[in-house]
Amino acid sequence: MKKIFILMLISILVTACATSNNPMDMGNDNMMNMTATPGSMTMSDMGGGHSMEPITGTNIEPATENVGGQPLSFREENGVKVFELTTKVVQWEILDGVTINAMTYNGTVPGPMIRVTEGDQVKIIVKNELDAPTTVHWHGVEVPNAMDGVPVMTQDPIQPGETFTYEFTAKPTGTYMYHSHYESDTQVLAGLYAPLIIDPIIPEENPPAVDEFLMISEVLFMGGQTFPAMPMGGMEPNYFLINGKAFPNTQTIxxxxxxxxxxxxxxxxxxxxxxxxHGPAFKIVATDGHPVPEGAQLTKDTVSVAPGERYDIEWIATETGQWMLHCHIPHHTTNNGEEPGGLMLMINVIE
Ligand SMILES: [Cu+2]
Structure with missing residues (x-):
């Protein structure tokens, strides 16, 4: 009797799930139609799907710059700060003797840093010189919806050879990034990412002596070809990059x-x-661009940074010497399996 009751209960539950109206049970297509123009969009319009093809392009030339993430100059037009970005594939050296094909903004990995002040009117003209469409997403910045860079949903993808202009008011103050939102699975991993800082209107009273932006990424370089690295069998990374370089080619602070x-x-x-x-502990003073109130600042010596996250950490250099900052997953401190490499950099504290 008990057995029959349990069987009946299971059958009722199965039927209920199959006919549920809960949106969480919907497939991807239905989810899309809830927020986009009905019938106008497919996953391929969104740039969906994995690409396991190597990174290629037309007329790929060696990068003319060797350091990424440097401040991008701008011009002022009627009180608006105007920046220009061009997407293109270049040969980018991550390590002596290891040069990858990278999709870039303005020819560097990461792309150039956009640094503005809260309240600035900003215009960013993006010219697409890739063989593929692209869009730019201003990660964490409070932009108008039409400037959010989501292909098809908020804008048509920028086709090869075309230009698109993003305009927004810079806010709020903090540490952000910009990156491709088209075939992110390929384009972001191939190098279409860069730092973005919005400074406060009232400058900091005691700015730190050193203020560095470190962008961490991974790449798969195999048989002379570059692949976007993914957490899936056969596509896992063998090189790990801080600002586009693997140790010992990472910067020294x-x-x-x-x-x-x-x-x-x-x-x-x-x-x-x-x-x-290594050495002194640090405080986490901001997370994802937003300041942490002093009483809530954790004191730590290790911080896990997940995809999309930013942590601003601060400490006082109290002891001279060569101190190391590195990822604590040992595989990530190798170059194609050889240690040391990857996500390590040195901090030299001098008298
Ligand atoms: Cu790691």
Whole structure:
């Protein structure tokens, strides 16, 4: 009798699930139609689907710059700060003797840093010189919906050879990024990402002596070809990059004893990185661009940075010497399996 009752209960539950009106049970197509122009969109319009093809392009040339993430200059037009970005594929050196094909903004990995002040009117003209469509998403910035860079949903993809202009008011103050939102699974991992900082209207009273933006990503480089790295069998990364470089080609940070260091650590790849600092502990002063109130600031020596996250960390350099910042997943501190490499950099504290 008990057995029959349980069987009946199971059958009722199965029927209920199959006929549920809960939107969480809907397939992808239905989810799309809830927020977009009915019948106008497919997953391929969105740039969906994995690409396991190597990164290629037309007329790929060696990068003319060697350091990414540098401040982008702008011109002022009627009180608006106007920036220009061009997407293109270049040969980008991540390590001596290891040069990948990278999709870039203005020829560097990461792309150039856009740095503005809260309240600035900003215009960013994006010219697409890739062989594929693209869009730009201003990750964490409070932009108008039409400027959000989601293909088909908020704008038509920028076709090869075409230009699109993004306009918004910079807000709120904090640490952000911009990146492709078209075939992100390929384009972001191939290098279409860059730092974006919105400074406060009233400048900081005591800015730290060192203020560096570190963007972490991964790549698969195999048989002379570059693939976007993914957390799936056969596509996992063998090189790990801080600002487009693998150790020992990562930057070295130099600071005087007693000075404050701020690092803005952002993960833009597809893996989580527990970043560990040797020596003094640090405080987490901002998360995803937003300040952490002093009483809530955690004191730590390791912070896990997940894809899309930013952590601003600060500490005072109290001891001279060479101190290391590195990912604590040992595979991520290798170059194609050889240690040391990948996600490591040195902090030199001098007298
Ligand atoms: Cu890691």
């Amino acid at each position: 130099t600071v005087k004893k007693g000075e404050t260091v701020r690092l803005r650590i952002a993960a833009i790849g597809q893996f989580i990185h527990p970043m560990h600092l």
